[in-house]
Amino acid sequence: MKLIFERSVPGRRCSILPECDVPVIGTGEKPLSAAGRKSPLRLPQVSENDISRHYTALANATHGVNDGSYPLGSCTMKYNPKLNDEMASLPGFTRIHPLQPEETVQGCLHVLHDAERVFCEITGMDAMTFQPAAGAHGEFTGLLLIRAYHESRGDVKRTKIIVPDSAHGTNPASATMAGYQVINIPSTKEGCVDLEALKAAVGEDTAGLMLTNPNTVGLFDKNILEITRIVHESGGLCYYDGANLNAVMGVARPGDMGFDTVHLNLHKTFSTPHGGGGPGSGPVGCKAFLGKFLPGKEIREENGVFYRADYEKSIGMVRAFYGNFLVVVKALCYALTLGAEGIRDAAHMAVLNANYLRVRLSEAYHMAYQETCMHEFVMTLQPEKEELQVSAMDIAKALLDYGIHPPTMYFPLIVHEALMVEPTETESPENLEELISAFMEIHRKAQEDPEWIRSAPHKTEISRLDEVQAARNPKLHYGL
Amino acid sequence: MKLIFERSVPGRRCSILPECDVPVIGTGEKPLSAAGRKSPLRLPQVSENDISRHYTALANATHGVNDGSYPLGSCTMKYNPKLNDEMASLPGFTRIHPLQPEETVQGCLHVLHDAERVFCEITGMDAMTFQPAAGAHGEFTGLLLIRAYHESRGDVKRTKIIVPDSAHGTNPASATMAGYQVINIPSTKEGCVDLEALKAAVGEDTAGLMLTNPNTVGLFDKNILEITRIVHESGGLCYYDGANLNAVMGVARPGDMGFDTVHLNLHKTFSTPHGGGGPGSGPVGCKAFLGKFLPGKEIREENGVFYRADYEKSIGMVRAFYGNFLVVVKALCYALTLGAEGIRDAAHMAVLNANYLRVRLSEAYHMAYQETCMHEFVMTLQPEKEELQVSAMDIAKALLDYGIHPPTMYFPLIVHEALMVEPTETESPENLEELISAFMEIHRKAQEDPEWIRSAPHKTEISRLDEVQAARNPKLHYGL
Amino acid sequence: MGSYIPTTEEQRQRMLEIVGLTSTEELFAALPEEVKLKGELQLPKGLSELGAARKMEDYAEENRIFRHIFRGAGAYDHYIPSIVKEVVSKEEFVTAYTPYQAEISQGLLQSIFEYQTMICELTGLDAANASVYDGASAAAEGVFMCRERKRTRVLVSETTNPQVTEVIKTYCHGRQAVVEMVPARDGSTDLEALKSMLDDTVACFYVQQPNFYGILEDGRACAEAVHERGGKLIMGCNPIALAIVETPGECGADVAVGEGQPLGLPLSFGGPYLGFMAASRDMMRKLPGRIVGETVDSRGNRGFVLTLQAREQHIRREKAGSNICSNEALCALIASVYLSAMGPEGITQTAVLCASKAHYLQKELEKAGLPPVYKKEFFHEFVTASPVDGKRLLGALEGKGFLGGLLLPDGNLLWCATEKNSREEMDELVSLVKEVCGQ
Amino acid sequence: MGSYIPTTEEQRQRMLEIVGLTSTEELFAALPEEVKLKGELQLPKGLSELGAARKMEDYAEENRIFRHIFRGAGAYDHYIPSIVKEVVSKEEFVTAYTPYQAEISQGLLQSIFEYQTMICELTGLDAANASVYDGASAAAEGVFMCRERKRTRVLVSETTNPQVTEVIKTYCHGRQAVVEMVPARDGSTDLEALKSMLDDTVACFYVQQPNFYGILEDGRACAEAVHERGGKLIMGCNPIALAIVETPGECGADVAVGEGQPLGLPLSFGGPYLGFMAASRDMMRKLPGRIVGETVDSRGNRGFVLTLQAREQHIRREKAGSNICSNEALCALIASVYLSAMGPEGITQTAVLCASKAHYLQKELEKAGLPPVYKKEFFHEFVTASPVDGKRLLGALEGKGFLGGLLLPDGNLLWCATEKNSREEMDELVSLVKEVCGQ
Secondary structure (H helix, E strand, O other): OOOOHHOOOOOOOOOOOOOOOOOOOOOOOOOOOOOOOOOOOOOOOOOHOOOOOOOOHHHHHOOOOOHHOOOOOOOOOOOOOOHHHHHHHOOOOOHHOOOOOHEEEEHHHHHHHHHHHHHHHHHHHOEEEEEOHHHHHHHHHHHHHHHHHHHOOOOOOEEEEEEOOOOOOOOOOOOOHHEEEEEOOEEEEOOOHHHHHHHHHHOOEEEEEEEEOOOOOOOOOOOHHHHHHHHOOOEEEEEEEEHHHHOOOOOEOHHHHHHHHOEOOHHHHOOOOOOOOOOOOOOOOOOOHHHHOOOOOOEEEEEOOOOOOOOOEEEOOOOOOOOHHHHHHHHHHHHHHHHHHHHHHHHHHHHHHHHHHHHHHHHOOEEOOOOOOOEEEEEEEEHHHHOOOOOHHHHHHHHHHHOOOEEEOOOOOOOOOEEEEEOOOOOOHHHHHHHHHHHHHHHHHHHHOOHHHHOOOOOOOOOOOOOOHHOOOHHHHHHH | OOOHHHHHOOOOOOOOOOOOOOOOOOOOOOOOOEEEEOOOOOOOOHHHHHHHHHHHHHHOOOOHHHHOOOOOOOOOOOOOOOHHHHHOOHHHHOOOOOOOOHHHHHHHHHHHHHHHHHHHHHHHOOOEEEOOOOHHHHHHHHHHHHHHHHHOOOOOOOOOOEEEEEOOOHHHHHHHHHHHEEEEEEEEEOOOOOOHHHHHHHOOOEEEEEOOOOOOOOOOOOHHHHHHHHHHOOOEEEEEEEEHHHHHOOOOOOHHOOOOOEEOOHHOOOOOOOOOOOOOOOOOOOOOHHEEEEEEEEEEEEOOEEEEEEOOOOOOOOOOOOOOHHHHHHHHHHHHHHHHHHHHHHHHHHHHHHHHHHHHHHHOEOOOOOOOOOOEEEEHHHHHHHHHHHOOHHHHHHHHHOOOOOOOOOOOHHHHHHEEOOOOOOOOHHHHHHHHHHHHHHHHHHHHOOHHHHHHOOOOOOOOOHHHHHHOOOOOOOOO | OOOOOOOOHHHHHHHHHHOOOOHHHHHOOOOOOOHHHOOOOOOOOOOOHHHHHHHHHHHOOOEOOOOOEOOOOEEEEOOOHOOOOOOOOOOOHHOOOOOOOOOOOOHHHHHHHHHHHHHHHHOOEEOOOEEEEHHHHHHHHHHHOEEEEEEOEEEEEEOHHHHHHOOOOOHHHOOOOOEEEEOEEEOOOOOOHHHOOOOOEEEEEEEOOOOOOEEEOOOOHHHHHHHHHOOOEEEEEEOHHHOOOOOOOHHHEEEEEOOOOOOOOOOOOOOOOOOEEEOOOOHHHHOOOOOOEEEEOOOOOOEEEOHHHHHHHHHHHOOOOOOOOOHHHHHHHHHHHHHHHHHHHHHOOOHHHHHHHHHHHHHHEEEEEEOEEOOOOEEEEEEEEEOHHHHHHHHHHHHOEEOOOEOOOOOOOOOOOOOOOOHHHHHHHHHHHHHHHHH | OOOOOOOOOOHHHHHHHHHHHOOOHHHHHOOOHHHEEEOOOOOOOHHHHHHHHHHHHHHHHOOOOOOEEEOOOOOOOOOOOOHHHHHHOHHHHHHHHHHHOOOOHHHHHHHHHHHHHHHHHHOOOOEEOOEEOHHHHHHHHHHHHHOOEEOOOEEEOOOOHHHHHHHHHHHHHOOOOOOEEEEOOEEEEOOHHHHHHHOOOEEEEEEOOOOOOOOOOOOHHHHHHHHHOOOOEEEEEEEHHHHHHHHHHHHOOEEEEOOOOOOOOOOOOOOOOOEEEEEEEHHHHHHHHHHHHEEEEEEOOOOEEEEEEOOOOOHHHHHHHOOOOOOOHHHHHHHHHHHHHHHHHHHHHHHHHHHHHHHHHHHHHHHHOOEEOOOOOOOOOEEOOOOOOOHHHHHHHHOOEEEEEEEEOOOOOEEEOOOOOOOHHHHHHHHHHHHOOOO
């Protein structure tokens, strides 16, 4: 495919803007500043037709949820209802300046207010901020809350955050960003927290624990109440990584498990589209005692009028304005559509789909854990790797030829040759059947002709790419 | 590809509507009528996700202007500016009931009023109706105007419409629908009207002549003033088929060529998208003396207020309400964007592109006519057919493998093995170059390996289809 | 001046050279000087995109959007699922031409085949075409389908939407078909009158279901009467109503037509709309317009093509039954997606909601002093009298954002309710009516 | 209750059987009873699509849309070409995840590569990332890029947008980096004060261009001063202004960041927006977040992949420079399409129009009695005093549909004009101002 720059022709352009109806400043004889731009601005020079065809070609070379199943573990790639997008594109939302007077943005404040109530109820929290723009941003924010809490008590010796070795990489990275030292603790065989290791790790220097539950191997940690108790008893706080909330929403609440603060990934659990990697939204909820530290402004209501108030001891802002507001609009629309019953039902179905897939695939594949899983499960391709030299990556790439997005590869790190599969609740039994038959056929082929699998994909426009070259000799922009 | 019915699962559904908030009537124990529906309603039972993926697959199996060049002669497949669609989807247009009180639809009436002025100016006409929904509908309407004119004068002997044999098939069909007998007259070698044949055909029974100019072989009929004079002298009227207006807009006007009435294809000339075969819009313009016969209502303005008035001797309505209003919105937006200068420039460029292609392709292909063409030209594959048994159809199908929509095949009927090519003004020189190299490569391959061309296309999902079987044993719906 | 031409001045010069000319004007050398336009078209200067957007937005803002709509009479305010808008805005569907090149148009062709199937299901008939312009022109095309040499009389029920009747008349005028109106009795077709008008010269009878006043006609009785004299029955149907009322197929109709706008198309000041047409097997080859059929490709794969083209004007020319080629393909796609999103349950629910709301409204309006004019079964429209001047009543409602019923020539009002009208909204309407009527 | 679950009750039962269970509740047997929710979530009953649409429309209608916007301060009202909205609504772009599987994500990867190239072009720097959350967090991430062990002081110009400053401070707090403000003098950075604050402990200096008051800073002088003491210069830029002012690259900045919202993103009450980041070659590997690079596939075709992942948190975990993974990919796509539609001429035209309109407005407001506070060169924002209470003035404007300048803590007003503001509109604004100010 040509780059848009390769479609550029000098002098070609679209005619978007009118002529200037006031005296012209900033160009020619009236430069804005002596220090005007000198280097040429080599943007593409293309027609609207060029743009339409270029991006049609790019879209055709992009696999979206609309193209087929997307069982990417830990990413909750459910179907994105179109209504949410339509509502978020209402001019009554998109054409609102964030610095308008309060009385002219009652609808926006109302949305934030209601979203806070809804998502607090789902998580069992008391207050929530929508400033964080993504999950990792939420983690960082949550850790700053924990830091602010300890600092407010003059408890400055708590410098460590405990993170299980099965955790998402963002957890330790966020802890570092918040100025903490990371204590990694090992997991049990079941991928759960090793209570003894935890007990050994906690102490007077423990600022808190970061955990996701169900954990990253798809299991619910039965000791959760014990875990949070141990941390609390040491004086630390418990942070819930909401990446896996889809499994338990409406069934169990982080707040009831003993967590003090939590982030949600609205773009996962609440079905706002991922946009190829964003914009997301990572609101952070917390128990009442942490509420005064939240970033941004609190939205309050009195007699049907919404207004902003300062948090008493806010950690400050983590982003300008109110966060990814339109994403919140989508998530609220989704949550209001489902209601209490629908939210629980989504979790039930997500877990049922995962278990159904797990049981069916067990006929050929080796599961890293044998228990009933939650919304996702982890397979290990270690046997295939050893016997046939066919890796998890090879199996994943072979799936591409079936029009199916592969599962997450090589995560969690504690499982060798891992493939993490999360079907979500919006895949039908027929879709699961297609997935199963693709997996089965690939497994069969791996026995018969392992080289075919090792060299997959075969039907895509582009075959496997040389990632080493890309990193060694980085070419990060078009050489104009 | 599965049919949407083949994705159906009993009991599956989307949840679109709320429960009833008033006493329920029309179902169960409260049937609306004893004569309720008895047969099952076997519509698809699918989820929103099913729908999204199904139509994604269908869209991927559909070639649009956004996928590549579309040089389909006589169809003017130019690029469709997105602004036009955006403007036509403004709630201020889409949410207006056609039977709202006049004072609440001033904007719609204003659009129709301004569109009438703009398109009358372009065609050289005095009045225009937007009721006709497509070109053929416009032809029918125009012929009814001609009929009404003769009838109003008590001139009931005029029962014949003259149509050149090179005309679009809709012309004779429309004449028949309007109750006329069709007199076909032969074309000259140049595809133009044979003046002698015309003179022989006209007479006291001539109701009118239907003509497109430039004609269907892409040539401008130099004798146009003579032609319209001959018809007028016989007492007949002249109808201009606007299918080819793109070549001459801003350069010459049907009204100045002696035509009394004309239809436009807004979906061709004025760049409103074709939608896979509609909705189009085929407004009919006419000289002042025919205005009183127009269908529907006249839109008048007084002191900035728009109102509807009856035409004095209207032929009646040819469609409910005002025609394909939103298509008119798009076309008006397009015309206002281009302005006088842009409209003429579009014609100039359409003709230049056609001639450039014609000259370049002449290196390998045989042109049916050697003159400077207008916006399109006709090639004949007769030599290739005779020498290599490679037909126009074969060449067309071979183009599919290049991602290019083929030209119109086997039209006009007066040229053997015809391919009619119309690049339009929105194709860039680079796109034309791609087109040329595809044509050239195909021609070369036709010499080297004619069977390869005869069995084209080779890269499409579906190969040539059995049209005979489809017509002989019609299967027009899914066998539920 | 806005422009969508990609060619730069330099490129033009190069192209002209290759063509052997020095200016674009020379391309038009064949045109007689007398027909060439002197100077420029008298049009406003071309606008930039921003300028054009402003201008069009100004037009749109001169209209008034009613939040509460209780008017139908041929155009209905239904809820349009979001997925419908998403799907039909896909560029491929929007920008493609009629699918003449089947190999690269299978998506479009299949969508039409699916649409035809859905129309057959709704109407209970055997074959449907790919759509025509709107419900009124579909009615007129239906009449053309039924004409036979010795049968030149066309009967149309007086209970038909007047615009439809007018279009039928316009279409028939040229062909010297005589359109005669069958009188109504208490809001529905007078079956006795119909019978008395039927004879061997009648080509067909057109009846609307539900009729213009919202009342359900006895389609089966019409079919029996017409068939007895060898004529054809054309039923013009509301497609939503077909989910719960006897289908044209069940009634024995030969042709069913209708306005497809209720199937997901916005009101749009009357268009684009969608004319759907279906026919019994006998009449299949008389259907006008495009039809898609299933077939196989050279490798045996299922595929779809435009078929029965021998009927059409580009082959039959003056002998064609109709001149139609462009239809309302994108609108047909809208209807397909709408029907898929609703499904059998959803479309039935829509029909039931419409009927239920309308019956509630009718009762409440009666209490408010607007008595029903007819006592017959109706679907989602009904006629009431008005104790005060209709214009005044409607004006008062409009002032509050309510588009009330349509004022009929006899001073009565034709009301409509759909699934979009909530009880709360109807109660508000009724109290406004009460206010005006002084109750 | 609305639902997007396709599985029917019957299918669920079958699946449960295969899993070996009898009810979905059993799937959650591993959960301790104490953590299981008793009863239902306390949430309103689920809504149908129509019900949800109504509810969301009600929220939207509680907002007030201003037709005339003269406020910026970090969010700017620019014209968004129609093609931008069309392209970015393509389902593939909207619904895809981060392009981890390069073979089926070439479109997305290429679009990011193109975006990175455009950001390099705008900023005049060597490398850009795939975007971060917004301009303020981009500024904070930029500061993190520049931290070195012995350099813990972070200088920020007082002329910076206060929200950006606050985010930088929040980010730095945890890491014990000291943020110090460099004072302003007559509306722009006091270069002498800057120089006096610089020493070997300063990691970087952050300056905004144009600054919060709309004034153009002397980027080159800042760079020289900072580099002399071994620190880094971060410039926070308005991307539209970059078409006509000296680029960060030309100034010698090490890192450029900025809010990309002006590049085709709607105002949207503050988000989603787009943080762009670019750096000199030296700093390339310190860029946070995703980066796309060009490479070849096994057949030698050009292709694109996420690269330099060794920097990122899922490999480096606690040693990563940043935790960012989700970025604002779709917003970056918007910016790419916007910049393609505008092209170099169009984007320059936008900048010139913005500047021209703002200068016109400033002169006219001065005539109306609102004198400029600063006398320096500005781009499309400027500060005036107000002879009457600012709140009263703004309130009067709001009553007429005008969103006036932002009231600053010192009682002055920060105005903004863009290419969307016509002379007519500005003249109307000015006469309203005159009215209020009693002229």
